[in-house]
Amino acid sequence: MLHFDSDYMEGAHPKIIERLVRTNPEQTPGYGTDEYCESAKEKIKAACGIPDGEVYFLVGGTQTNATVIDSLLPPYGGVAAAYTGHITVHEAGAVEASGHKVIALPDRDGKLTPQTLKDYLVSFHSDPSKDHMVYPGMVYISHPTEKGTLYTSDELAGLKEICNEYDIPLYLDGARLGYALVTEGTDITLPFIAENTDVFYIGGTKVGALFGEAVVVPRKGILKHFTTMIKRHGGLLAKGRLIGIQFDTLFTDNLYFEISKHALKMASILEQGFISKGYKMMYGAPSNQKFVLMDNETIEKLREKATFEFWEKYDNDRTVVRFVTSWATREEDVRQLIDLL
């Protein structure tokens, strides 16, 4: 069976495993106060060009989103996000669990466009009954989006400009950030993100680590008492060094980017395969997630040999399905999949 369901199906990159094994007997203080975490934070700050910034480590993505959003919002505030946003749909109400509404806005292929955001904010602030409505207290985007698309630097800068105008923070969910940063044609870099967001996170779980996400705060101070917030949200790992060691490894010798490039190479071969076999690619997703329109019969037959995800119903006969490559995808598996088409 070939597996293309997601990018969290294997363990960690061998270099990470090797280092976890080597450091296993060491004794370190708990809860991320160890020197591995310190070292990893310095490397991440350097990669982002923010010597005065802050970095925090959490275990997983939903936890990270819920904790950051709860920290950024006032009690009367909600978070504006795309209809298809991960926090809108697939986090089991973790944002609402802290009392906050996800203000869902229309998306264009997964992206919240500056125009949509602006229109909504103008409309809200001119509504005579706005005091009876949830205040838009921040904006959430993901990069890549849920539909595998990428923001351009103009779009990201545009969103940030609007957020500045309304004095609300912009938060970027980078669960798959590595793959976005090495996609051909992108003009968005870590320093650019650091400049154009207030908080973002660099995903480890889906990009080579066993688990772990690095929250980056370019201009420090916006996340108050954040260690207490992480603890309160159940995200403070006792053996915090485990995340420090993993990110320290990922941000040594460009490993985070190198392994992401592999995923993109595999995704490209896969896409070419689909196209050459006459399939229609959806959403224009340039990164490591590929969305394909398939008739239901083909899907059923393919499921005998490969795993992949249902995305959405297209019409009565056809469905959009998703194939994901990762740092661990083997080229032979991609080739075999293409042969099955």
Next chain:
Amino acid sequence: MLHFDSDYMEGAHPKIIERLVRTNPEQTPGYGTDEYCESAKEKIKAACGIPDGEVYFLVGGTQTNATVIDSLLPPYGGVAAAYTGHITVHEAGAVEASGHKVIALPDRDGKLTPQTLKDYLVSFHSDPSKDHMVYPGMVYISHPTEKGTLYTSDELAGLKEICNEYDIPLYLDGARLGYALVTEGTDITLPFIAENTDVFYIGGTKVGALFGEAVVVPRKGILKHFTTMIKRHGGLLAKGRLIGIQFDTLFTDNLYFEISKHALKMASILEQGFISKGYKMMYGAPSNQKFVLMDNETIEKLREKATFEFWEKYDNDRTVVRFVTSWATREEDVRQLIDLL
């Protein structure tokens, strides 16, 4: 420097590490739906004598407590716990974050006694203004307690009987359960806990694992939609197998108990050392946490060579401090510490 701060200072037991390395390249479905989790659940259910029970895996202790308590309580309910309980003091308000009050009750050396619980419940239910008060919807205890003490089987059965009388669940936090179960003189076993609680968790983080806690539900059905609850609380690990593999290893060939015994042996040597040097041991803590009364000068000097935790001020000159042994404690370190006294 010698380290006796806590039982989470090292990585994982070598057998766990070895297995994580071996399984690293494998591909498994996410979020705990893999076969390692299945196997671990079966072994835990067997060890608890509950073939029809349920087991769930979460990453850490605070997260586990918050998720279980949120699942067990109605919105108008609070959780009764000792003043010194971990949820009362050291979880940064994670229980309150879900809207629930911790109803703090006096403890005796860390334990919530049946008499104290009964007195409180009788008083609550006879209070004419009880409708204006938080309803006691469940009871939380930890075993060992925060003061290293252990419930007797009579005490645990007594608490359960009272909970049955008032039709509220009893939940046991077993962050250090392994150490409790192998303490000399205890008559509490896993099957006894399964019989006398409604939910409990078997701690991995402090007993040989990198991280991970196993929530056990002896009589199934009480935790509704619990996977969604775990997700909502940010505790659903994408690479869920990591916890499955660790618990499967811990519950193979009695590893969980064997490594716990080592900690107890080290604790016993340490305690003997303290006593032989004339120190007063506090709380009658029989397990792997030892509380010692020390004058502040001695503490200061000892801190140059060893790390350990402040527990509480005793008087102006003396302080109670805590030393913890674990599955990983080396006998030579214990001997060296005693020599320093």
Next chain:
Amino acid sequence: MLHFDSDYMEGAHPKIIERLVRTNPEQTPGYGTDEYCESAKEKIKAACGIPDGEVYFLVGGTQTNATVIDSLLPPYGGVAAAYTGHITVHEAGAVEASGHKVIALPDRDGKLTPQTLKDYLVSFHSDPSKDHMVYPGMVYISHPTEKGTLYTSDELAGLKEICNEYDIPLYLDGARLGYALVTEGTDITLPFIAENTDVFYIGGTKVGALFGEAVVVPRKGILKHFTTMIKRHGGLLAKGRLIGIQFDTLFTDNLYFEISKHALKMASILEQGFISKGYKMMYGAPSNQKFVLMDNETIEKLREKATFEFWEKYDNDRTVVRFVTSWATREEDVRQLIDLL
């Protein structure tokens, strides 16, 4: 200036005022435990045909919705409601404040149709990742809806049937219920609502009272410890009798229905006036709220002589505005308004 903004612009019906004055010096026990509340509850239960039901009193509508919804939902559950629902838009996140998502579904002129609900529930329950999504734990509708439309008995029974199939409660917000019940052509009565919902509330604030809403539970037991829930949500009035006296008066000699009929008569005259002057009525709203399409110039001019509410932008030149009549509307004011058109 003529006022048609809403149905809460005057005080209370003279019979209520007269009785509040008369009972003012009396001493009664607090928090709704007085005999006026008892009497009012009995009259409401009789009017609904539910001798074994339950009735509770709260102060206002948002508070009532938030309290009932928090009582009905499990922590992993959300409430399905129309996009235009009051809880979705105009309650400042009161539902989310208790940790619950409002699952917004498309509406047809303010109504959540059985088909829309069914489609959503089928889709949710067949989604492979439903464990990662907010569980639809109940359904909220309002009658009349936010767009002044009314459910038919078939529609309401259809919604209830679907809720039964999925074993989730149906809750009806009756802020303006009096006006709905006396609208010409409706086949929905209080007993019919009692039969076809699990909880509903009879609005007092907008139908003759100073304030106050009566929560009705046709089949008792579904709202557990509800007095504590009301207290927790800040809705337990110390001088609870004030609401009891008002509802007792409203449900004596059919007052609630009689005064509602007056509002409908006024609404009918108003609507005829609009139509005779060539205006287009919107949404087919048969009750006491009338929605009119007006060009922006006319609106501006009319605002010099009358108050009414902006509803929604129609196109660049035209806007939908709302005019509301009530138990207190004077026919001369309606005639004057028509003359201004």
Next chain:
Amino acid sequence: MLHFDSDYMEGAHPKIIERLVRTNPEQTPGYGTDEYCESAKEKIKAACGIPDGEVYFLVGGTQTNATVIDSLLPPYGGVAAAYTGHITVHEAGAVEASGHKVIALPDRDGKLTPQTLKDYLVSFHSDPSKDHMVYPGMVYISHPTEKGTLYTSDELAGLKEICNEYDIPLYLDGARLGYALVTEGTDITLPFIAENTDVFYIGGTKVGALFGEAVVVPRKGILKHFTTMIKRHGGLLAKGRLIGIQFDTLFTDNLYFEISKHALKMASILEQGFISKGYKMMYGAPSNQKFVLMDNETIEKLREKATFEFWEKYDNDRTVVRFVTSWATREEDVRQLIDLL
């Protein structure tokens, strides 16, 4: 039967009733945007000596406490209060419902002393694990306290000084503030409270109004988007003018103080009666609540003729009970009660 249970047993002062009747037919805009509210706010600001301050109106006390506390606290913060505080015990978890812990501290006859507060804050801020604990984000006191005692100006200033030192707001619950302000010997005035707190509320429900509490913000800006917060907490009355009219009346011609004086006169007669009959008065409560030590037999007999509240068990034979006078208490009832002793 004579009633001394509480100070919310009658309706409103006749002047309020008279004015509610007179204004009943008027049409005003909703949600507190009317001119009666404006006028009342101006009068309250004048009485407090804070021309630049802010005033908001809510319906009841628990709602007011929950809303203010939710507005003042960051998500990681809790509210420090006396063990016996109303929010600690008798508000059904309304504070926890917004995710916040009530940090209960020992009281002296109902009062949180500056020393107790200081000791706690010093201890918290020097605790090495404070990041794992709920941050003390504000302080709550009530005046009079739950035990009928009053702060001195030195005590209140002392608390404020400590709050300033730690940069956290001080909030005063004045449910019975009128009675406190006219108690013989007190040196605390409205302007003094305005100077020495960050937010406080002036109780209407227990001091002559049908309902209603006035939140006062001496230095504006600390309660952000507070109208939305009130709405979110279900406390925004549609016919907001009802509270405006009541407070406008209470703050015209010193009515609030005059009617409070009556209650104090009645309380004094009652206390003299108890003392002359040999009863022991408890807690040194100088205001309108009187706590009396009685043997259980006497209590039982007295209950046949009078209502009053159980306060706390004293020993097996004796109980502390509470008698409350109000603006409405009739001297003849007090005399009759004394005759019964």
